[in-house]
Amino acid sequence: MGKTDFRIDPRTGLANAARQVASPNSDERPDGVQPDLIVVHGISLPPGEFGGPWIDALFTNRLDPAAHPAFAEVAGLRVSAHFLIRRDGELVQFVPVTRRAWHAGPSMHCGRECCNDFSVGIELEGADEVPYTAVQYEALAGLVRALRDVIPSLRQAPIVGHSDISPGRKTDPGPAFDWGRLAQSLAAGSSA
DSSP states (O other), X not given: OOTTOOOBOTTTOOBTTSEEOOOSOEEEOOTTOOOOEEEEEEEOSSTTOOOSSHHHHHHTTOOOTXXXXXXXXXXXXXXXXXXXXXXXXXXXXXXXXXXXXXXXXXXXXXXXXOGGGGEEEEEEEOOTTSOOOHHHHHHHHHHHHHHHHHOGGGTTXXXXXXXXXXXXXXXXXXXXXXXXXXXXXXXXXXOO
């Protein structure tokens, strides 16, 4: 119905309202492992700039290192996320939630290493010090609700930042991300 009324197909792991951009940077989760953690990231390419094809290109191994000076150091990375929420609220899906996306890198949560194994990675187009948009919070809350509706192991799953699972190495989604606002959006949606 609305822009944040997302549904996840439990068989395919795909979101109904997402623009699908298949990333080769994924693989099977370890046997018997279901996602029970949601990781929020922040990304902009070039750094501090929004829009354009560059995030899609990075996650599909097509980023031209000559297109911008900042791309030389990241163009060779093999990374992905399950989802990206653009500044305008557009939802993009790179990896089905039934598979392991390569978003966390070296990471640990509650004593468990390799967070990619047991998490869903959601990128927000943004930067650490730039406020995220209202529609991004709405889309993020709608996506979390959709994930929790379909994946039982995510129903009580914590939502953390990349900085929480990779402290000292990562800072995203940064101090501009309003965790209270996300909690309010989730609470408001659950009572509606």
